[in-house]
Amino acid sequence: MPRLLVFGDSLSFHGPEGPCAADEPRLWPNVAAGVLGGPADLVAGMGWTARDMWWSLIGDPRVWADLHHVDVVVLAVGSMDTLPSPLPTYLRTGLRYLRPEGLRRVARKAYLAAQPKLSVALRGRPTVLPTRLTVHYLDTAVGALRILRPALPIVGVLPSVHRADSYGRVHTARAQAEAAVREWGARADVPLLDLPAVVGEHVLGGRGNPDGMHWGWEGHASVGKAMAALIGPLLVPDSEPGAP
Numbered sequence: 001m002p003r004l005l006v007f008g009d010s011l012s013f014h015g016p017e018g019p020c021a022a023d024e025p026r027l028w029p030n031v032a033a034g035v036l037g038g039p040a041d042l043v044a045g046m047g048w049t050a051r052d053m054w055w056s057l058i059g060d061p062r063v064w065a066d067l068h069h070v071d072v073v074v075l076a077v078g079s080m081d082t083l084p085s086p087l088p089t090y091l092r093t094g095l096r097y098l099r100p101e102g103l104r105r106v107a108r109k110a111y112l113a114a115q116p117k118l119s120v121a122l123r124g125r126p127t128v129l130p131t132r133l134t135v136h137y138l139d140t141a142v143g144a145l146r147i148l149r150p151a152l153p154i155v156g157v158l159p160s161v162h163r164a165d166s167y168g169r170v171h172t173a174r175a176q177a178e179a180a181v182r183e184w185g186a187r188a189d190v191p192l193l194d195l196p197a198v199v200g201e202h203v204l205g206g207r208g209n210p211d212g213m214h215w216g217w218e219g220h221a222s223v224g225k226a227m228a229a230l231i232g233p234l235l236v237p238d239s240e241p242g243a244p
Helices: 028-036 050-059 061-066 089-097 101-121 131-148 174-188 195-204 217-234
Strands: 004-008 040-044 072-076 154-158 192-194
Touching: 004 028, 004 050, 028 040, 028 072, 028 217, 040 061, 050 131, 072 131, 072 217, 089 101, 131 154, 131 174, 154 174, 154 195, 154 217, 174 192, 192 195, 192 217, 195 217
Parallel strands: 004 040, 004 072, 072 154, 154 192
Antiparallel strands: none
């Protein structure tokens, strides 16, 4: 019963109508685990980037415990890194801390109204996380995991696509990010699931979440099955978790 540890962004827990609990069986991590005959542990957050994944890896004691027992790690991050970010990340994420509440609501409303217009005007730049930092955090995480568990299979993903009005349907940085992550995956010997190949038509054809970014259950099923097919050959039968 192989156990998966999945680091993800909202694509790993958003369904066609909004966010779901991690144990929702139709979410792709649970679909993948089900095909492989085991459970999935999901460590994820809204808008998480490769940097958030790294912070979780080094700062969450639940993750430290899980790493001794899992059979494969999935680094399903990098998609949010490529999104336009007209405001610096620390300012955008800091809106939630504004007080009084009325000021926070006004500031958030203004930001949401400006975001698609600025995304178009600035041609998708800057992004939430520069590509070089995405690769840096992915590479650093893999290096740390291989020190702890040298034989632990690790897989990643290529950044997904979107047609989100909230970002002006702009995604100019994705192609460059995909090329860089592909190069890194080959160099680091990390197999990568091509998300656009699996779920691109689902998203761009309007069959996913109405927000134009997240997936419907059809998309989750496709990604889960594709991820299981990627992971399956990497699992060593009858091996004990944590064994070199």
